[in-house]
Amino acid sequence: MAEAGQQDKASGTPHHAGHRQRLRERFRKAGAEALADYELLELVLFRAIPRRDVKPLAKGLIARFGSFAAAIAAEPARLLETKGISEAVVTEFKLVQAAALHLAQAKVMKQPAISSWSALLDYCRAAMAYGTTEQFRILFLDRKNILIADEIQQKGTVDHTPVYPREIVKRALELSASAIILVHNHPSGDPTPSQADTEMTKKIVETAKPLGIAVHDHLVIGKDGHVSFKSLGLL
Template sequence: MSSFAEHPLLFDEAPAQKGAPSYLADHRSRLRARFAEGGADAMPDYELLELLLFRIVPRRDVKPLARALIDRFADVGGVLAASADNLAKTPGIGPAVASELKVTEAVVRRCLRTRALNRPIVSSWQALIDYCHATMSRETTERFRILFLDTKNTLIADEEQARGTVDHVPVYPREVVKRALELDAKALILVHNHPSGDPTPSDADISMTWQIAEACTVLGLTLHDHIIIGHGTETSFRGQGYL
């Protein structure tokens, strides 16, 4: 099967010359060596993105493209979380590159989900937080998820219950507990995001959480926590004393 790079019309840039220049090969070798020696922590975001783009666009200088993507979407996480349409608006990004970046995002999310699911929450709390950040922190509208747990506090289901606007998401306590009973769950963790990046609970967040907590108590369910995901940070209702 031919590679995307063999079809230059898929990209919004000039066709590649035959054979990569020696300086480009040397640059790529240096970046790969630095990654091999120090891992991702030894590299800024644009260089890490370059490593990824090497495989997607093998015979072009992708450094300007990587910098342009970071300038527009802030960091690697923002690049991968961007929609294919928004990615394609960046000069140099055609449908094929946008598609490959979205595949990469899907692989990352699947790996984080696998780490978090089917394990007791106590031993995989950070994995769960990482998964929630990967799936929600870059969303431009509020999303409300419910994590359903069994008697051993093992995650048995993770479902998006509602989608809202930039600063509000409708949540109905009756629907939350109804779904828990359908799944035979014994405990819940609520998760939603604040697109503003500030995970501070609003009065509406607090009121809604208390309503769900009361409904859970009546039906013998445990509400472990409500987590609000911001940009690189989160707020735990349990940790802040709201529950």
């Protein structure tokens, strides 16, 4: 394959210019499913790096982070450690991430949580699976189980987030929520609940129940999947 900067003998244009056009055409005709993760990254990189072969950079990012989603969601500081990544590239990645989150959230907000469960899990994974620190998110539901609010209550360290049951219940009352779904991530990637997770969930349930607020589930999100407290019989 021609190296970056080589001229196409027929057209006199850099080889990678023709590659870009061909890749865009494949995307338009066949969609994202027809492209490998590194090729999707190339399409994003094209916008920030207009005159260079970005295939090696895209493949290097996949090798380092593991997937398209993980690369796009990586912390800016980690991305900038990679040779060839500029602030412009980071901006493009974060725009893609923000768009994905908004689209995923739009599918679940103002919708019945139970009947939109698959979309809800997709949103939670998109929002939290690749975080490098723990976040504790609350999904607030009305009497018809419609999702009326989605809020991050706390942010913590790589393995701990301080959670205050009274503050959670107070916020539920402010929103006139009848039920909540607890969600937090495990940056380690393993979604298995810890003993601390179980004890904290029990305290929230005990605080919420006397005030008529139900805890429908507690989801733990990791890069390797998710765990539902309800499915495990812990709620």
